Amino acid sequence: MSDALAAAQRELEELRLRLAEAQETIRAIQGGEVDALVVSDEESPRVLTLDAADKPYRLLVEQMHHGAAALTIEGVVLACNPAFTRLLRSEPAAVLDLPLQQHIDPPGLPVFEALLRDGLAASAESEVMLRRGDGERMPIVLGVRALHEGVAGVCLLVVDLSEPKRRERLIADEATARAILEQVADAVVVCDNEGTVLRASRAAHDLCGTNPLFQRFDRVFSLTRHDEPGALVDLTAAWRGEPLRGLEVRWDRPGGKRAELMLGAGPLVVAGGERLGVVITLTDITSLREAEDELRRRASELQASDRRKDEFLAMLAHELRNPLSPIQSSLEIMSLQALDDPLTNQCREVIERQVQQLTRLVDDLLEVSRINTGKIQLQIERIDLGATVQRGIETSRPAVDAKQHRLQFVGPPEPVWVRADATRIAQVIGNLVNNAAKYTENGGEIAVRLESERGHAVVRVRDSGIGIPQEMLGEVFDLFTQVHRSLDRSQGGLGIGLALVKRLVTIHGGQVEAHSDGAGLGSEFVIRLPQGESERAAPEPPRADKAGSSGPSLRVLVIDDNRDAAELLAALLGMLGHKVETAGDGPSGIAAALSFLPQLVLCDIGLPLLDGYGVVADLRHRPEFAATRFIALTGYGRAEDRQRSQASGFHAHLIKPVGLAKLKSLLRPPQDET
Incomplete structure (x- = not known):
C-alpha cells in the first residue's frame, strides 16, 4: 500500500516539475532568450520558430498537453488552448473574454484571487476546485506567472489532479478498510x-x-x-x-x-x-448463549424451588388445619352445651379467638402465595359493597372486642354497587380492621366509612393507634413488612395482611393508600374500587338465601384419618339430630358407605391406603350413591386441589376448620339442591 502512495506522490511531483518547466519556458520566450521551440506530440517532435511577438504565446498555448491561458489581472480569459476548453467542458465562446471565476468553485475563489495578485509579482501556484460546464467538480493545480508584454495580466497553467486525487483516495480508502478489518x-x-x-x-x-x-x-x-x-x-x-x-x-x-x-x-x-x-x-454469541442457558437453568431452579415452596405451604396448611378442625368442633359442641360456668365460657371464647387468628394466618400466607403466582381466580359479581364491608368487619369482631375498641361503621342509606368478588373484598376489609385493632392501644377508636366519590366506591378505615412514620408509608404494603417490629412480638402476625390487601385490591382494578400524620397519631387506609354507571344507578337484584337450619335428619358418613377430628365432628352432627358413622381410611370408608348408604359423605382427601379422590371415584360409579352428596373436608386448599376434587366427583370443597354456620348450610337433603 505504501508503494502505491509513493508512486502517486512521485507523479504529482513530476507534474509540478513540468509546470515549473512550462513557466520557465514562458519566461524565456517573454525575455527573448529563445529563437525556436521544440514541441513533442504523439507523432514526432516539431520545431517552431518564434518570428513574431505574439506567436510564441499562441503556439505554446495551443500545443501544450495541459490547459493554458492568458488572463487579465481581473481574471478575464484573453486566450486559451483547446486543452483548457476541454478541461472546462465548454466551448471557446463560453470561455474567452469572460472571467474565469465563473468556473471556480465558490469556496476556492479567495485562493484564486490571491493567485492573480501574487502572480503579478512572482510565480505562484495553489490547488483549487474547478466547476466544469456540466457541473462536475474537479481538483486542479493552478500555476500563475506575470505577463511582461502587452496587456497587463498573467499566464495560467492548469494541471488536472483528478487521477492523482482518485489514487490518493483509493489508497486512503484501502488503508481505512484495512484498519477497520484489523480493529473490528x-x-x-x-x-x-x-x-x-x-x-x-x-x-x-x-x-x-x-x-x-x-x-x-x-x-x-x-x-x-x-x-x-x-x-x-x-x-x-x-x-x-x-x-x-x-x-x-x-x-x-x-x-x-x-x-x-x-x-x-x-x-x-x-x-x-x-x-x-x-x-x-x-x-x-457464545457468551450470550451461555448466559441465556444459565438464566434458563436458574429460572428452572427457581420454578422448581417455587413449586417446592408451594407444596410445602400446602402441606404446612394441611398439617395446621387438621388439628384446628377438632378444636373447632370442640368449641361448637361447647357452645351448643350452653355451659353456665363463666370461666369455662371465657376459656372457650379465648380458644375460639386464637383458632380464628391461627386460621387467618394460614389463609393469608396461602393467599399471598397464590396471588403472587397468578393462581387466584376472582368470582366477579354485582355486589352491595356496604353489606360486604359489614361482613368483613364481623370477621374481625373478635380482635376488636378483645382489645375493647369502639368501632363505628358509616355508610350511605342507599346501596353502593360494584362488580367484585364479595369474599375477597370482605377479606380485604377484615384484614384492614384487624390491622387497626392490632396497632391500636386498648380502648381505641376505629371508624369505617363507605362513600361514592367521582366514579369510585371509597372505603376508609381510620384508627387512633400508634400511627405510621413517614419513611414507612411507602413500605407498609410490602410482603413481611411490619411497622414497629420488635423482639417482644407484641403485635403478632407475619407482616402479610397489608400485602394481601394491596394485591387483592389491585387485581380488582382498584387502588389502596396509607396515610398517617406520624407516630402516635393514628392511621387511615383508603380503598378505591371502580364503580360503573350501571352499578351506581340500578336497584339491588333479589337474592335467594338458601342458608338456614340443617333441616331434616340425614345419614352422614365422616371419613377422616384424624381420629379426634372424625369423632368430634360426628358428635357435633349427632347433637344437630343427624345419624353419623365414621371411618379412618379409604377402604374402610367405602365399606362403611356400602353398609350405611349415607345421604352425605364428608371425606378427607389425605387418607391412608386410598385417598379421598379414589374413595369418591369408586362410590360415584355405584348406582346406590347416585343421590349422595360428597363434600371434601380437607386441609388442602390450593386451586389445583379444588379443581382435582371437582374432577374426581366431589360436589363441594371445604377447608378445615369449618364453622357451624357453614356446616349447617351443607346439611340438607339431596333433593333441596338446584
Whole structure:
C-alpha cells in the first residue's frame, strides 16, 4: 500500500516539475532568450520558430498537453488552448473574454484571487476546485506567472489532479478498510462470487486459527446449523448475491471448543452496480448463549424451588388445619352445651379467638402465595359493597372486642354497587380492621366509612393507634413488612395482611393508600374500587338465601384419618339430630358407605391406603350413591386441589376448620339442591 502512495506522490511531483518547466519556458520566450521551440506530440517532435511577438504565446498555448491561458489581472480569459476548453467542458465562446471565476468553485475563489495578485509579482501556484460546464467538480493545480508584454495580466497553467486525487483516495480508502478489518471485533470475510476468501479481519484469522486467504470459505469455516446439529450451513444463496441476516450457526474451534455464531451475508457492489463478491460477518454469541442457558437453568431452579415452596405451604396448611378442625368442633359442641360456668365460657371464647387468628394466618400466607403466582381466580359479581364491608368487619369482631375498641361503621342509606368478588373484598376489609385493632392501644377508636366519590366506591378505615412514620408509608404494603417490629412480638402476625390487601385490591382494578400524620397519631387506609354507571344507578337484584337450619335428619358418613377430628365432628352432627358413622381410611370408608348408604359423605382427601379422590371415584360409579352428596373436608386448599376434587366427583370443597354456620348450610337433603 505504501508503494502505491509513493508512486502517486512521485507523479504529482513530476507534474509540478513540468509546470515549473512550462513557466520557465514562458519566461524565456517573454525575455527573448529563445529563437525556436521544440514541441513533442504523439507523432514526432516539431520545431517552431518564434518570428513574431505574439506567436510564441499562441503556439505554446495551443500545443501544450495541459490547459493554458492568458488572463487579465481581473481574471478575464484573453486566450486559451483547446486543452483548457476541454478541461472546462465548454466551448471557446463560453470561455474567452469572460472571467474565469465563473468556473471556480465558490469556496476556492479567495485562493484564486490571491493567485492573480501574487502572480503579478512572482510565480505562484495553489490547488483549487474547478466547476466544469456540466457541473462536475474537479481538483486542479493552478500555476500563475506575470505577463511582461502587452496587456497587463498573467499566464495560467492548469494541471488536472483528478487521477492523482482518485489514487490518493483509493489508497486512503484501502488503508481505512484495512484498519477497520484489523480493529473490528466481529469476524469479517470478503469473498469473490465463487466463495474464495479475498480479505479477512484479524478476528476472522483468530476464529479459524489459520490464514484463510485464497481458500474456499466453506472449507476454512465448516459451519453447522444451530437448529440441526451436524448439518452443514448452505451458503449457495449468498454466493448468488442474496442477503442473509441473523442466521445462527455453530463452529467447532481448532481447539475443540464449540462456538455459537450469528452469520450475516450481503453482496459487495461497486458504484456502477457490478457485484464483485460477498461480505460475510460472523458475530461470536457464545457468551450470550451461555448466559441465556444459565438464566434458563436458574429460572428452572427457581420454578422448581417455587413449586417446592408451594407444596410445602400446602402441606404446612394441611398439617395446621387438621388439628384446628377438632378444636373447632370442640368449641361448637361447647357452645351448643350452653355451659353456665363463666370461666369455662371465657376459656372457650379465648380458644375460639386464637383458632380464628391461627386460621387467618394460614389463609393469608396461602393467599399471598397464590396471588403472587397468578393462581387466584376472582368470582366477579354485582355486589352491595356496604353489606360486604359489614361482613368483613364481623370477621374481625373478635380482635376488636378483645382489645375493647369502639368501632363505628358509616355508610350511605342507599346501596353502593360494584362488580367484585364479595369474599375477597370482605377479606380485604377484615384484614384492614384487624390491622387497626392490632396497632391500636386498648380502648381505641376505629371508624369505617363507605362513600361514592367521582366514579369510585371509597372505603376508609381510620384508627387512633400508634400511627405510621413517614419513611414507612411507602413500605407498609410490602410482603413481611411490619411497622414497629420488635423482639417482644407484641403485635403478632407475619407482616402479610397489608400485602394481601394491596394485591387483592389491585387485581380488582382498584387502588389502596396509607396515610398517617406520624407516630402516635393514628392511621387511615383508603380503598378505591371502580364503580360503573350501571352499578351506581340500578336497584339491588333479589337474592335467594338458601342458608338456614340443617333441616331434616340425614345419614352422614365422616371419613377422616384424624381420629379426634372424625369423632368430634360426628358428635357435633349427632347433637344437630343427624345419624353419623365414621371411618379412618379409604377402604374402610367405602365399606362403611356400602353398609350405611349415607345421604352425605364428608371425606378427607389425605387418607391412608386410598385417598379421598379414589374413595369418591369408586362410590360415584355405584348406582346406590347416585343421590349422595360428597363434600371434601380437607386441609388442602390450593386451586389445583379444588379443581382435582371437582374432577374426581366431589360436589363441594371445604377447608378445615369449618364453622357451624357453614356446616349447617351443607346439611340438607339431596333433593333441596338446584
